[in-house]
Amino acid sequence: MLAGLIFLLAIACNGRPSSETPADVPLSVETRLIKHDLGETEIPIEPQRIVTLTDAWLLAPALDLGIKPIATTTYSAVDGIPFRSVKAEQVEGIERIGDGHQPNLEKLVALKPDLILADANLHQAIYDHLSAIAPTVAFIFYEGDSFKDTFRQIALVLNKAERAEQLLTQYQNRIEQFKQMMGNRLETLKISYISIYGELGTIGTAFTAYEVLSDAGLKLVPVQEKMARLDSVNFSIETLPEHDGDFLFIEKYPNKEAASIQKNPLWKQLDVIQSGRYTEISLERWIGISATTANYILDDLFKYLANNPALANT
Numbered sequence: 148m149l150a151g152l153i154f155l156l157a158i159a160c161n162g163r164p165s166s167e168t169p170a171d172v173p174l175s176v177e178t179r180l181i182k183h184d185l186g187e188t189e190i191p192i193e194p195q196r197i198v199t200l201t202d203a204w205l206l207a208p209a210l211d212l213g214i215k216p217i218a219t220t221t222y223s224a225v226d227g228i229p230f231r232s233v234k235a236e237q238v239e240g241i242e243r244i245g246d247g248h249q250p251n252l253e254k255l256v257a258l259k260p261d262l263i264l265a266d267a268n269l270h271q272a273i274y275d276h277l278s279a280i281a282p283t284v285a286f287i288f289y290e291g292d293s294f295k296d297t298f299r300q301i302a303l304v305l306n307k308a309e310r311a312e313q314l315l316t317q318y319q320n321r322i323e324q325f326k327q328m329m330g331n332r333l334e335t336l337k338i339s340y341i342s343i344y345g346e347l348g349t350i351g352t353a354f355t356a357y358e359v360l361s362d363a364g365l366k367l368v369p370v371q372e373k374m375a376r377l378d379s380v381n382f383s384i385e386t387l388p389e390h391d392g393d394f395l396f397i398e399k400y401p402n403k404e405a406a407s408i409q410k411n412p413l414w415k416q417l418d419v420i421q422s423g424r425y426t427e428i429s430l431e432r433w434i435g436i437s438a439t440t441a442n443y444i445l446d447d448l449f450k451y452l453a454n455n456p457a458l459a460n461t
Contacts, residue, residue, distance in 0.1 A: 176261070181304055184267040185274050185285040192306060194262035198255065198281075201247045203435035204288055205264045207232035208298050211314060211437040212307040218242040218258050220250050226400060232435025232443070256280055264304070294355040294436045301436075314438035321445050322362050328453040333364040336458065339392030339419060340367060343405040348381045349374055349390070356396075356433050359444045365452075368392040387413045394452060395425035398433065424458070426451050 178189045197216045199205035206219045210233060219241055221229045230238055242258065245251040247269055255263075260281040267285040270277065277283040284304050288297060295315055302311035326333065338360060342348045349371045350357045357367075357375055366372060370389040374380055382390070395417070399405045408414060419425050432443035452458060 181284055183284045183304075184287040185265075185271065185283075188278070188282045188284055190282045190284060190304070191261050194305075196258065196260045196281075197262045197264065197305075198244070198258065198260040200250050200263065200265045200270055200277075202229075202233065203231040203437075203440070204266060204286070204297075205301065206230070206238075206241075207435040207437040207440060208301045209264070209305065210237050211298075211439050212302055212305055212310050214305055214307070216241055217260065218244045218255070220245055220247040222247065228400075228430055231431050232437060232440045233431070252276060252280070264301070288353075288436070292353065294358055294441065297436050298438060311438075318438050318441050318445070319362075321442065325363050325445060325448060325453055328449070329364065332458065336365065336394070336452070337368045337392045338365050339390050339395040340371065340398070341390055341395060342380075342398035342400075343408050344398075344400040345404045346381055347384060347387070347408065351375050351378050351380045353378075355436060355440055356444055359441050359448075363445070363448055365448070384408065384411060384413060387411075387417065391417045391419055393419070393424065394455075394458065395419040396447075396451075397425060397427045398430065399427055400430070422457070424455075 177192045179192055181188050181190050197209065197214060199209055199216045199219045201220060202222045206216060209216055219238070221243055222231050223229075223246065229243075242254070244254040244258075247266065250270070250273075252273070255277075263277050263281050263283040265274065265277055265283055265285040267274075267287040270285060274283065274285060286297070286300065298315070299308065299311050302308050329336075340350050340356065340360075342350070349367070352358075352375050360367070367375060368390060370382075370386070374382070414420060426447070428447060429443075432447070433440070
């Protein structure tokens with residue numbers, strides 16, 4: 148990181164005439180002014196060399212909108228989860244420049260991007276350095292924001308608003324189809340969602356998964372619904388019986404703590420576990436801000452709920 152910053156300072160001090168700011172866009176490129184969470188930035192109307200600095204929040208929606216960045220950061224390659232909400236074939240040919248918490252600025256400079264999409268929370272400390280490389284637009288992903296609104300915001304920056312609306316309309320049509328298939332079961336069915344990542348947790352209202360479940364007319368078990376609205380999503384294993392439901396979606400990270408929890412007698416005694424009404428979801432499919440993420444979740448709702456004979460009389 149230090150080497151990268153020194154390199155950037157050298158560019159800023161010596162690489163341009165003193166009257167020109169580091170992030171100036173060439174005059175031959177048509178631009179527009181974008182207001183974002185860390186300021187205002189002139190960006191190309193049709194950027195050609197885009198870099199995204201998170202996977203699920205920026206790379207996934209860009210791919211959804213038909214834009215393939217030249218580079219991106221990973222999520223957690225150490226945990227065996229390099230990307231969320233995208234398929235392996237979608238990232239072929241996209242250069243990896245570190246993880247989202249620590250992008251490699253030296254590589255970024257060498258790539259000569261004409262637009263950088265950043266996470267204002269993760270990258271505020273390096274925003275000036277990013278802006279010295281290329282026009283940078285930073286988003287704050289607020290708790291409680293609708294994934295649809297955030298998706299539209301990203302699409303607006305990428306000049307793909309019409310495409311975004313098409314995708315969201317297709318999503319809404321599938322939501323209505325799911326509701327029709329579920330019928331009266333939506334009135335009584337209670338869903339449980341448990342994440343295992345060193346500790347136990349569920350989803351909050353800011354999660355795309357929560358919004359999709361709500362759009363689909365599904366309700367979490369009462370204790371989880373209360374936790375989601377209070378934004379207090381972690382719980383102790385002693386309270387595990389309260390999280391039993393008609394069907395359980397398990398979000399599990401690959402670590403030994405998860406294996407230990409699933410061997411606990413309280414886990415094994417859950418009715419959903421004993422009856423087999425559960426499934427382990429894929430982090431690569433359920434975590435992200437994009438129409439594709441929402442549709443991945445819907446795919447599983449159709450598979451495990453609408454088309455599940457075991458829930459026919461629930």
